[in-house]
């Protein structure tokens with residue numbers, strides 16, 4: 535064990551980690567799709583540093599954007615002040631998001647982006663004479679982050695059961711995974727018809743529920759939910775924290791169904807995977823409800839110290855341009871190749887199911903009682919030079935969108951070998 539590994543074990547507490555079994559791998563550097571540890575060993579970043587890396591590591595354009603901003607100001611508050619990168623990124627985002635979204639409210643994590651949407655929706659109904667619209671509808675197995683508001687609309691029991699008594703309860707709706715979604719939409723229609731006057735919003739991940747194990751939705755489901763929300767005057771909050779910024783093959787997943795939600799939550803890829811940044815985008819109608827004299831106290835009381843950090847916004851602006859110029863096209867090419875790769879994966883021994891939306895892939899293993907196959911496979915993959923992180927028995931592929939054809943081959947080979955070892 536190196537000195538740093540020893541120090542890590544003595545001073546740190548890592549997220550989502552049983553520390554009694556913790557064996558630190560210390561990453562000192564990175565380049566392109568690779569992470570490099572303190573001993574100089576290289577690993578393919580198969581999960582894009584927890585689903586946020588878009589253009590690979592140390593991209594010269596992003597590095598330069600960061601350095602240029604660093605020569606101006608690293609941080610200045612957005613409470614009471616503004617700054618060029620925050621303004622320019624917001625304007626650029628509004629050019630590319632679904633048409634109805636006109637306002638950008640920044641924060642610093644996906645969880646915060648979702649909490650803000652919940653609070654804005656809630657307050658909107660209070661401000662507009664519908665004080666009983668207080669409840670939220672969410673999908674079973676949904677994941678929207680780990681802060682209490684986000685957990686309240688989440689449904690992954692394994693992560694959040696213990697916090698049950700602390701949560702604001704939400705209304706669960708079956709996930710349409712492996713169905714045509716018609717029955718779920720019918721159930722939602724009934725719920726909104728009978729109780730819509732007490733419901734503020736439906737909150738959901740579009741096209742695919744990532745943390746649930748890459749559960750894909752049938753085509754038209756998102757559009758169906760949008761139509762019902764419009765019919766019964768209930769907000770639609772779409773959480774694109776995982777799917778946003780090219781991950782599903784289009785800049786935003788909503789585009790694939792022509793959906794324009796009342797709230798769009800983004801984080802992860804917004805800064806290319808460089809710095810903590812998030813945003814909640816909403817419509818002019820929602821924004822306008824909060825307008826009035828300061829003394830009326832209608833404004834939105836929410837903000838974080840690092841809201842709209844200028845370094846993060848500057849790199850976010852460079853990242854968005856790069857996505858449009860080249861990275862999205864590269865992702866689309868890889869997604870095309872992935873269909874033949876995944877056809878092979880489906881035939882591997884021990885693989886039960888393979889699910890994909892663009893560059894979000896879940897490889898589900900046939901479970902064996904008493905074994906954590908996902909974890910075991912990822913340990914093997916690391917020995918073969920590929921970093922993966924499972925969701926239960928599902929191995930996730932979520933590499934940078936700049937992944938090359940050769941790197942995809944390495945990802946496939948290492949995953950295959952790791953599964954063969956089980």
Ligand SMILES: Cc1ncc(COP(=O)(O)O)c(C=O)c1O
Nearest residue numbers: 643644645677678679744775776
């Ligand atoms: C769909 C979705 N929403 C929200 C979050 C939470 O984001 P963060 O970890 O930045 O708080 C995640 C994280 O994986 C996510 O996948």
